[in-house]
Amino acid sequence: MKEADIAATDRVPETPADSSLRRTEEFRTWFFLTIVMAPVLAVLTVAGFGFVVWMYQLVAGPPGS
Amino acid sequence: MRDLLKRYWRTLSTPSKFYSLGFLVVSGFIGGILFWGGFNTAMELTNTEQFCTGCHEMRENVYQELQATIHFTNRSGVRAKCSDCHVPKDWTHKMARKMQASKEVWGKIFGSIDTREKFLEKRIELAQREWARLKANDSLECRNCHDFNSMDLTRQGKRAADAHSTALEQRTKTCIDCHKGIAHRLPDMTHAELR
Numbered sequence: 148m149k150e151a152d153i154a155a156t157d158r159v160p161e162t163p164a165d166s167s168l169r170r171t172e173e174f175r176t177w178f179f180l181t182i183v184m185a186p187v188l189a190v191l192t193v194a195g196f197g198f199v200v201w202m203y204q205l206v207a208g209p210p211g212s
Numbered sequence: 213m214r215d216l217l218k219r220y221w222r223t224l225s226t227p228s229k230f231y232s233l234g235f236l237v238v239s240g241f242i243g244g245i246l247f248w249g250g251f252n253t254a255m256e257l258t259n260t261e262q263f264c265t266g267c268h269e270m271r272e273n274v275y276q277e278l279q280a281t282i283h284f285t286n287r288s289g290v291r292a293k294c295s296d297c298h299v300p301k302d303w304t305h306k307m308a309r310k311m312q313a314s315k316e317v318w319g320k321i322f323g324s325i326d327t328r329e330k331f332l333e334k335r336i337e338l339a340q341r342e343w344a345r346l347k348a349n350d351s352l353e354c355r356n357c358h359d360f361n362s363m364d365l366t367r368q369g370k371r372a373a374d375a376h377s378t379a380l381e382q383r384t385k386t387c388i389d390c391h392k393g394i395a396h397r398l399p400d401m402t403h404a405e406l407r
Contacts, residue, residue: 170230172223177231180224181243189247197307210305212348 258310259295267320270294273331277396297353297395298342336399343388351387358387 204210228236257263265271275294278284283292300306318324325331346353360380365373379385392398 169223172220173228173230176220176223177228177236177239181239185240185243186247189251193251193307194311196304197309197311200304200308201311204308209345209348210300211350211352 255306255310258313259299261293264294269320269325269331273325273328274396281395283395292357292395296356300349300352301356332400336401336403339392339396339399340405343392346388347386350383354387354391 261275265275285291299309323330325334360376363376365377368376375385375390379389380387
């Protein structure tokens with residue numbers, strides 16, 4: 148395959164309809180990642196950590212013992 | 213569906229065409245600040261007295277008893293709220309405690325102590341758990357306010373001064389060993405496990 152062909156297959160299609168779809172998709176992806184996924188993952192991580200410490204304390208006794 | 217996922221995965225894994233790198237970085241940064249602030253605010257909220265006494269199990273039992281004690285009513289106007297004694301300040305242990313509270317939510321939903329009788333029956337178990345916790349951490353939550361080095365033993369009663377200058381100073385005993393039942397009434401101690 149020639150270099151120009153490789154570039155062509157990688158390129159995002161340039162028709163106005165495709166372009167507008169891509170724009171919508173990018174916005175939705177950004178929105179989902181920033182507003183939903185990152186906060187939920189962060190809360191789950193902290194909750195999971197707290198849960199693990201709790202389980203550890205059930206075995207090892209309360210902190211300081 | 214597969215196509216949709218594929219398309220969004222493509223959007224996710226290739227550089228943005230319509231949003232600048234600057235916008236994406238800054239929006240992520242600001243989102244992080246807002247999240248952290250919101251997280252801490254929510255954490256603070258769950259430490260308030262209103263939150264704790266939001267369920268009648270706490271409001272009608274332990275909170276009523278607290279109000280008669282010196283930790284609630286006193287001449288100086290300083291007072292302890294639930295979280296001062298029952299929620300560790302250290303972040304790791306605080307998160308662990310907040311997760312333990314999920315069991316309290318469970319108890320609330322299924323009515324583990326929804327009557328005074330059930331509470332009285334359970335209270336020795338609940339109290340002993342807190343005593344064990346305070347004993348293990350050398351009464352850390354007491355010591356957050358009460359500092360042995362700042363105590364003027366000459367202004368204490370003889371019995372208190374004797375105990376504080378011996379057992380407490382030598383660390384053979386910790387606050388909770390003697391001061392059980394100071395902020396809530398004691399449980400029926402006939403079934404207490406001696407330690």
